[in-house]
Amino acid sequence: MSERMIIKEVFDGVWKEIELVYKSGLICSERHLQSEIFSLLKNNISFSSVYTVFIGPRVDQNTCENLHGKIPDLIIVNHRSKEIVAVVELEYVPFSYPAYKKDLSTLLNFFNNRKAITMPLFTNPNTGLWTNEKFKISESPILAYCVIAKADAHVITQYKSGNIKELWGEEGLANYLQYVGAVGDEISFSEELSITNPTPLLNFALPT
Numbered sequence: 001m002s003e004r005m006i007i008k009e010v011f012d013g014v015w016k017e018i019e020l021v022y023k024s025g026l027i028c029s030e031r032h033l034q035s036e037i038f039s040l041l042k043n044n045i046s047f048s049s050v051y052t053v054f055i056g057p058r059v060d061q062n063t064c065e066n067l068h069g070k071i072p073d074l075i076i077v078n079h080r081s082k083e084i085v086a087v088v089e090l091e092y093v094p095f096s097y098p099a100y101k102k103d104l105s106t107l108l109n110f111f112n113n114r115k116a117i118t119m120p121l122f123t124n125p126n127t128g129l130w131t132n133e134k135f136k137i138s139e140s141p142i143l144a145y146c147v148i149a150k151a152d153a154h155v156i157t158q159y160k161s162g163n164i165k166e167l168w169g170e171e172g173l174a175n176y177l178q179y180v181g182a183v184g185d186e187i188s189f190s191e192e193l194s195i196t197n198p199t200p201l202l203n204f205a206l207p208t
Contacts, residue, residue, distance in 0.1 A: 003078070003085060003138075004140065004142055004175070007051075007076065007085065007086055007142050008142070008177060010041070010044060010047050011144060011177065011179065013040075013044075014037055014040045014041060015146070015179045015189060016189070017036075017040055018033070018036060018037065018040075018146075018181070018189070019181065019187075019189035021036055022094075022148065022181060022187075022189075023187060027092070027148075029092060030090055030091065030092035032092075033090055033092045033146070033148065034055065034056075034073055034074070034090055037074065037088075037090070037146070038053055038055060038074065041053050041076075050078060050079070050080060051076050051077065051078055051079065051085070052076070052077045052079045053074055053075070053076055053077075054074070054075045054076075054077065054121050055073070055074060056071045056072070056073060056074075057071070057072070057075060057119070057120075057121055058070070058071050059071070059072075059119065063117055063118070063119050063120070067106070067109050067110065067113065067117075070106050070109070072087050072088065072089060072106060072110070073088055073089050073090040074086075074087075074088035074090070075087055075088070075119075075121065076088070076142075077121065077135055078138075081138075082135055082136075083135060083136055083137065083138040084117075084119065084135050084136065084137045084138060084141060085138050085141055085142065086141060086142040086143070086144060087106075087107060087110045087141060087142075087143055087144070088144045088145075088146065089103035089104075089106055089107055089144070089145050089146070090103075090145075090146050090147070091103060091145070091146070091147040091148070091149060092147075092148050092149075093148070093149045093150075094148050094149060094150070094181070094183040095150070095183075096149065096150060097149060097150055097153045097154070098147055098149045098153055098155055100145070100147065100153075100154075100155040103145055104145065107143040107144075107145065107176070108143075110137065110141070110143065111141065111143055111175065114137035114138075114139070114141060115137075117136065117137050118134040118135065118136050119134055119135050119136075119137075120132075120133065120134050120135075121133075121134075121135055140175060141175060142175055142177055143175050143176050143177070144176075144177040144178070144179065145176070145177070145178050145179070146178075146179040147178070147179070147180060147181065148180075148181035148183065149181070149182070149183065150182075150183055150184065151182035151183060151184035151186075151188065152184070153182075155178075156180050156182050
């Protein structure tokens with residue numbers, strides 16, 4: 001099984017657990033959602049034997065001009081290959097509509113600049129500053145968007161209808177995963193690849 005499918009399979013299971021937690025009324029904020037996902041990944045022994053999850057590392061100007069100041073919600077590193085294999089953005093607005101374009105823009109920039117990025121993630125315990133060790137992004141990283149929002153939110157309805165062009169432009173995005181919690185009279189959680197083309201394209205543009 002490819003690394004992409006391994007990570008997808010793990011995230012599918014995580015999202016099923018998140019659905020149970022949410023429906024129990026036990027998620028009260030986006031940070032809470034973030035901590036639940038981190039805990040589920042961290043406690044998956046087979047996953048943790050290969051991957052390390054970093055929460056909210058800030059991207060500095062030396063890493064990437066286009067991402068300077070961005071703080072991805074989760075970054076997943078294969079600690080054997082020393083590569084960033086997934087970037088995850090979260091949105092938790094079950095009572096409202098997500099401002100999703102900023103999150104998709106962050107994922108887009110990580111992908112489009114992946115060949116140029118080497119990113120520090122480890123800190124020196126004596127100083128709290130980054131160490132000199134840096135991680136590159138894999139050639140084919142997973143870009144995941146996990147959103148819990150009102151069921152009629154644009155990012156959810158367009159995804160569920162299969163109209164990925166409305167989100168990512170004409171070409172679509174081969175490495176994009178979207179995990180949805182649609183909140184309304186009925187609560188619907190889903191997880192799947194939004195499109196199945198396994199070959200990543202070089203550049204993408206968000207719709208205007």
